[in-house]
Amino acid sequence: MKQQNELNYNNGDVMIFDNFGDIFQSSEVDGQWKVKPNLTDQNAVILLVCQRGTMKATISDVDYEVDVGQGLALLPMVVIQQLLVTPDVHFRGFGFSVTAMENVFHNYRTTWQEALTLVNHPVVALGEGQMQVAEHLYQIARQAEQMADCRYYRPMMRALVQAFIYMIADVVGRGAAVSGGNEGMTQKERLFKQFVSLLWASGGRNRKVDYFARQLCITPKYLSTVVRESSGNTPLEMIHRYTANMIAQHLRTTNLTIKEICTELEFPNESFFGRFVKRHLGCPPREYRDKMRQAK
Numbered sequence: 001m002k003q004q005n006e007l008n009y010n011n012g013d014v015m016i017f018d019n020f021g022d023i024f025q026s027s028e029v030d031g032q033w034k035v036k037p038n039l040t041d042q043n044a045v046i047l048l049v050c051q052r053g054t055m056k057a058t059i060s061d062v063d064y065e066v067d068v069g070q071g072l073a074l075l076p077m078v079v080i081q082q083l084l085v086t087p088d089v090h091f092r093g094f095g096f097s098v099t100a101m102e103n104v105f106h107n108y109r110t111t112w113q114e115a116l117t118l119v120n121h122p123v124v125a126l127g128e129g130q131m132q133v134a135e136h137l138y139q140i141a142r143q144a145e146q147m148a149d150c151r152y153y154r155p156m157m158r159a160l161v162q163a164f165i166y167m168i169a170d171v172v173g174r175g176a177a178v179s180g181g182n183e184g185m186t187q188k189e190r191l192f193k194q195f196v197s198l199l200w201a202s203g204g205r206n207r208k209v210d211y212f213a214r215q216l217c218i219t220p221k222y223l224s225t226v227v228r229e230s231s232g233n234t235p236l237e238m239i240h241r242y243t244a245n246m247i248a249q250h251l252r253t254t255n256l257t258i259k260e261i262c263t264e265l266e267f268p269n270e271s272f273f274g275r276f277v278k279r280h281l282g283c284p285p286r287e288y289r290d291k292m293r294q295a296k
Contacts, residue, residue, distance in 0.1 A: 014094060014095070014096045014157055014158055014161045015044070015094065015095035015096065016094060016095075016138070016141050016142065016145075017046070017048065017091065017092060017093050017094065017095060018092050018138070018142075019090070019091070020085065020089050020090060020091050023035060023036060023039065023046060023048070023091070023095070024036065024083065034080065034083065035074065035080060039095065044095045044096065044097060045073075045074070045075055045095065045096055045097070046072075046073070046074040046093065046094075046095045047071065047072075047073050047074075047093050047094055047095070047164065047165065047168055048071065048072045048073075048074075048091040048092065048093035049070075049071050049072075049091065049092055049093055049126065049131065049134045049135075050066050050067060050068050050069065050070050050071075050072065050089075050090075050091055051068065051090045051091060051092055052068060052088055052089065052090040053068075053085065053086040053087070053088040053089030053090060054066065054067050054068075054085070054086045054089065055072070055083070055084070055085045055086075055089055055091075056082075056083075056084045056085075057072075057080055057082065057083045057084075058080070058082035058083075059080050059122055064122065064123045065123075066123055069125065069126055069127075069128075069131055070123055070124065070125055070126060071093075071123070071124040071125075071126050071134075071168060071171070072091070072093075072122060072123055072124075073118040073122045073123075073124065073168065074122065075118060075122075092134070092135070092138050093134075093138075093164075094138075094141075094161045094164055094165075096158075096161055097245070118168075118172060121172075124168060124171050124172060125171075126171065130167060130171065133167055134164065134167065137160055137163055137164050137167075140160060141157065141160045141161075144156060144157060144160065188225075188226045188229060188230065189230065191216055191218065191223070191226045192226050192227060192230035192231070194216055195212055195216060195223065195226070195227060195235070196238075198212055198215055198216070199212070199238060199239060199242050200242070202242075203246060203265075204242060204243040204245075204246030204247065204265050205265055205266045206239075207239050207240070207243055209223060209224070209235045209236055209239070212235060212239075220235075223235055240276075240280060241280075243265070243276075243280075244276075244277075244280035244281055246265065247261065247265065247276075247277055247280075247281065247285070248281060248288070248292075250264070250265075251285060251288055251289040251292060252289070252292045258270060258273070258274075258285045258286060261273075261285070273285070
């Protein structure tokens with residue numbers, strides 16, 4: 001299968017995919033398809049629609065089959081263990097960072113709840129009308145790429161992705177309403193959903209596993225078991241990843257000083273804050289901000 005080496009569109013916030021090879025690459029070791037490292041490094045959220053062929057995947061120990069007319073959601077905490085595809089497989093869709101999703105939906109708690117449902121139920125069935133809407137949004141986004149000199153280019157592209165996310169959220173929300181929301185979920189699934197809700201609600205300010213365990217009235221050890229089984233990550237890894245995303249958002253999109261961001265996210269001091277940023281974003285806060293501004 002021919003793979004594309006570069007994404008068709010990627011401005012750091014949203015991406016457009018029109019090929020299976022835009023998202024996945026074949027491992028030279030075992031021949032298995034895996035999400036490209038540049039997407040996993042960005043903690044990208046990926047929403048895809050199957051246009052042709054079939055994909056079989058084992059995601060967090062559950063087997064799924066994605067056929068024409070179905071959507072696939074890959075969130076940063078999802079672990080793909082096995083992936084097999086037919087030679088004619090073709091996907092289209094959008095990708096965006098967790099930071100971009102925060103920017104779009106920080107005031108929409110219900111949409112976040114629907115996003116959480118996708119962690120444990122990543123395959124979504126789309127009707128004919130929804131498939132047509134998805135295709136129209138994709139085509140408009142590709143045409144809008146020609147307007148890169150427009151001063152509202154980036155928010156315009158985000159708006160198209162936002163519309164796509166709303167459509168997927170509506171499908172997920174209707175399914176949850178039919179099934180009774182949390183009804184039928186295991187205790188561990190409910191706890192994981194509550195943990196991620198608390199994590200997003202914390203805004204990156206609470207970074208202790210003990211804090212989240214207390215909020216859920218369980219022990220830190222049991223919380224670790226729940227999160228590992230649901231996501232493949234430890235609670236601390238998810239907490240640090242989310243905090244790093246929040247810091248990156250502040251550094252990229254606000255004029256707050258480093259000291260003000262440190263205070264806003266309740267770090268004990270600037271020295272500790274700087275070490276955290278260097279470890280998780282790859283460089284000190286000021287250097288990261290300068291790189292982002294130069295990239296813009």
